[in-house]
Amino acid sequence: MEILSHPVQVARQTPEQIEFVSKEQNSKLKLSPEQEKSIPDVIDGFNLSKKDKQSLFFDKFQPADKDVYYFVDKNQIIAKNDGKELENGVKFVSFDSVKFDMKKTELNLDNFDYLKNSLKYLGFGENLNSALEARMREGADKFTLGATAEFSTPVAKDLINYELRFSKSTTSDKFFLNNYQASLEKGLKDGKFDSPVNQVFFLNKGNDITAKEAYNLLSGRAIQKKAELGGKVIDGQETPKRKEEIWVKLDFEKKNEQGNSxxxxxxxxxxxxxxxxxxxxxxxxxxxxxxxxxxxxSLNRGNLQAVTFEKSSGEEKGYVSANPQYKNLNIYDKDMKLQFEKKEDIKVDNQETKTPSRGR
Known part of the structure; x- marks a missing residue:
């Protein structure tokens, strides 16, 4: 599984700007400071003036004497059209193809390294580092980074999108990764995707949900996490705090006001x-x-794990996942059909508890 950074995404148009564009009142269009900062100063080696940025944001930017032009699509992503990159001529612009004015904001290297390590710890790897540096140098108080990953299942490929949300301290030049939203689209056998399932995962609590754990939770599986328990005041006395491994899963039948389960x-x-x-x-x-x-x-982390079942009819491939709510396992055959094993299929000698020679 590799998590890839989204292409360069700019700030959104305001409702007022959208109205001006629809009425072709171009003379009233003007970039906000936040919008201007989100647009690169150089794209594919072409320097953008303030006027060029405005053209790119509201219409298109076409370098002089060139066939290629750049525009912002409906998802606020910068794209280019040169008629030959893809069948439809459109290709998204990556952070490796752009430059931002590095004079805008001095980069706090310690903070940058800390955030890079945080992304790596959360399972996002190093593919977001270029985008992270560019956004930190913009000088905005808040910014987001987008990322995408594919997870192969026995029947299809699942697609998950992440939106990582950063904000700047009000008392220093440090940025913090506050939370991220994960949106999972389960792959179907016909190549299409199911409706997306979304969840915001909050960070900096000492037991942060990783990118892979978010995928497993949104897939309906449980994961094991270390939690701090105790600390409650009972009859005027605080109970001792302790850390313990607990199982957690999302309750999709309930939603709060923000849409989180x-x-x-x-x-x-x-x-x-x-x-x-x-x-x-x-x-x-x-x-x-x-x-x-x-x-x-693997099961503790919430994974769907491939295994081999030894049955009276021979070996069979299948899959298992932990189901702590019902104090058992979810058992699937090789085609991911939920199974209910018959007693005669279970070998008697495997019913005995075997002590492994090496513990966890």
């Missing part, structure tokens, strides 16, 4: 034991300590 949480006392649940099924990988450890780790 709340989390369902399952603590240790709830009684879900992943290893015990695995032992109830004839999974070949459990017989190898290394494979067993990798399987448990």
């Amino acid at each position: 709340p989390f369902k949480t399952f603590h240790k006392e709830y009684g879900f034991d992943l290893q015990a649940s695995l032992q109830k099924h004839p999974i070949k990988e459990l017989n190898d300590p290394d494979k067993r450890e990798r399987l448990i780790s």
